[in-house]
Amino acid sequence: MRTPPQPERTTMAREAEVTADSNASTPERILQAAERLFSERGIDAVSLREITSAAGVNSAAAHYHFGSKEAVLEELFTLRARPIAQMREQLLRDLTLDRHGRPKLEDVLRAFLRPAFDALHTPNGVAFTMLRARMAFEREEVRRAALGKAFNASSAMALQALAQALPKLEPKELYWRFHFVMGAMVYTMAAPGRIESISHGDIDTSDPEAALEHLVRFAAAGLRAA
Template identity: 35%
Template sequence: MSKSPVLRRKPKAEQRAEMIEQILDAAEYLFSKHGLYGTTLKEVAQRVGVHHSLLNYYFEDKKALFDTVFARRAPVTIDRRMAALDQYELEAAGKPTVEGALRAFLDTDLDLYINGGEGWKNYAALGAQASNTPEGAALMDKHFDPLVLRLIGLLKQALPGCPEEDIFWGYHFVTGALLLTLARTGRIDKLSGGLCRSDDFEAVKDRMASFMAGGFIANCRRRAGV
């Protein structure tokens, strides 16, 4: 008579890690839809299927949970884009272009949302949601400033003589367009009668860097009187 297989009980550390991941996934989804103030810990707990007191065991409060959700994926996109900018600068050999720098910065990030599954799309929407609040802006500063300044440095090389404030304004317009895209509001779907879709990141990747590069160049030439 054969013996029944013995089911291995997961170590407590593994159970804890899995539970935290479930909580972070649920919170990420809800924060991406409703923001920090529009989401409650009780709603997160209900989505996970646990009592809300368990969340207080792992996280001090809702803001601590929000910060952890925001920080979880940030190093992945930051490291990928830093590496892409480094590689592009090396390949450019002292002659970077605006579009080349923007493609390293934008396309590398968009690839995560194209290929990374629904979790990454939720994170994208969360970033768009968070960037319009003081708390979210502080997290952007904390995690993303070194990456942004790396891009700014390449743009300065690509646009010698361009007033520095115009390069920063250019980045401001780029990040505004990117965050609107990541929010996937569906507005462009309605305006275009279905010709464009707000979740078509492939279409955005094909167009955004070249469109924004044209804006940088035109503005700098206008300011220089060329």
């Protein structure tokens, strides 16, 4: 089967420029263009020059404000992830504890997962979600720098709450299970359409609320497994 021709880079750059806010500051325009191009093609496939062209600014501006493409990525992740991480931390702090001082497992999972699903409704939510999914295929040093700065603190809080909810689970096993929860979250939010195809349309993952509740039940069962 022939692979369909890919859009030329100049076309993608023009599309990204259309999405940029003409009233935004130069750094904001650079971040908007980078988000669009990164989410479409990945990090390594996009140059800093393409980003500045799409943003309608000169390359010197990008070097002045950010210094490198990797710095643009880190700033973009910090900007988009901050509301998600802050909401996670707030929800985790507000968890109701039982008489043993333990939160309910499903409440912990909702506190961790809901902010990411809610972000899909924001103006940049879909593009950032696609970029987050693409990060799984980027170079390790790129992944660790951007994801660590954006999400390590809120993930550590979630792990602490999960350990309280599951006091008998060994720490190493908890890390493994949390790894699978994060993978399921990113894949579900990216909505690749595979289960829609396999189920002949009987399953629709486009409803964030339904997807969240199914994921919470699935993750809770996995975390509680012997």
